[in-house]
Amino acid sequence: MISDSTTPTPLRQSFLNLRKARRLARERFLAGRKAERYYQRQLAQVAHQIGNIVRGMAPEGIVTDIHALTPTLHRYSDILLPWAESVAGRMIADVSRRDAAAWEQHAREIGQTLRREIANAPTGAAMRASLQERVAEITSLPRKAAERLFTLTTEAITTSTRAREIQQDILASGRVSLSTAKMLARTGVSTTATAITKARAQHIGSPGYVWRTSKDGAVRPSHRKMEGKVVEWGKPPTLDNYTAHCGEFANCRCFPEPIIPDRFGTN
Numbered sequence: 001m002i003s004d005s006t007t008p009t010p011l012r013q014s015f016l017n018l019r020k021a022r023r024l025a026r027e028r029f030l031a032g033r034k035a036e037r038y039y040q041r042q043l044a045q046v047a048h049q050i051g052n053i054v055r056g057m058a059p060e061g062i063v064t065d066i067h068a069l070t071p072t073l074h075r076y077s078d079i080l081l082p083w084a085e086s087v088a089g090r091m092i093a094d095v096s097r098r099d100a101a102a103w104e105q106h107a108r109e110i111g112q113t114l115r116r117e118i119a120n121a122p123t124g125a126a127m128r129a130s131l132q133e134r135v136a137e138i139t140s141l142p143r144k145a146a147e148r149l150f151t152l153t154t155e156a157i158t159t160s161t162r163a164r165e166i167q168q169d170i171l172a173s174g175r176v177s178l179s180t181a182k183m184l185a186r187t188g189v190s191t192t193a194t195a196i197t198k199a200r201a202q203h204i205g206s207p208g209y210v211w212r213t214s215k216d217g218a219v220r221p222s223h224r225k226m227e228g229k230v231v232e233w234g235k236p237p238t239l240d241n242y243t244a245h246c247g248e249f250a251n252c253r254c255f256p257e258p259i260i261p262d263r264f265g266t267n
Helices: 010-028 033-057 066-110 112-119 124-158 163-171 173-203
Strands: 208-212 230-232 255-258
Touching: 033 066, 033 124, 033 163, 033 173, 066 112, 066 124, 066 173, 112 173, 124 163, 124 173, 163 173, 173 255
Parallel strands: none
Antiparallel strands: 208 230, 208 255
16 A cells, blocks of 8 residues: 555654644744734834925935924924824734733633633733833834934034935935834834733733743844743843843844743643
């Protein structure tokens, strides 16, 4: 009898099932990429508008009236406030739903006691804090652009050796803001996800978590060394001169896999 080479042997199938189970377990508490893409698109609009404002008031890259351009960007920041609250609120709600779904899957496997505990977790404070942080980040984009333009304009006045370069730097304001927006989007989603996971985990008495990375070539060396290590919620590690939990570092794609207390047994 000739065997079908495309049909896995029982041993091979067991290996595939185990690998799939591990992958699903890792992905449960990973912040949703859908939320990140949505959030990044919204922040990109802000960067695009900053570029429009700068090009409109300095079409050749020469700021003739910095005292008019700076207030314009600051007014744009103020106008953004209600929009920023709406955008950040939607992102946070999406991340919270995904985190809740991850815990729900965990509860189905571990027991109903965990499910009841998680349902009563005080995530409101974490979500409100995250909303304030995200809104502050969004509205800071025009203000940071204004600070950068003031510095460039001052340099253009005091030196003529970099005049052409400075003009190009001024015209690149939109691109610079876009780069910052992308970083804020990724970091904002992952930081929010970690905060909500932490709130639910600590509510059930979780002592800490297992540090998980994306396991690809883009993982920074210091974070790669943390893969699989146990971290206490109250003792965030210091990596690259910055102290934080996984997901809270700039552009970090790592995520915490909460340690479930032994008291939650299978029903």
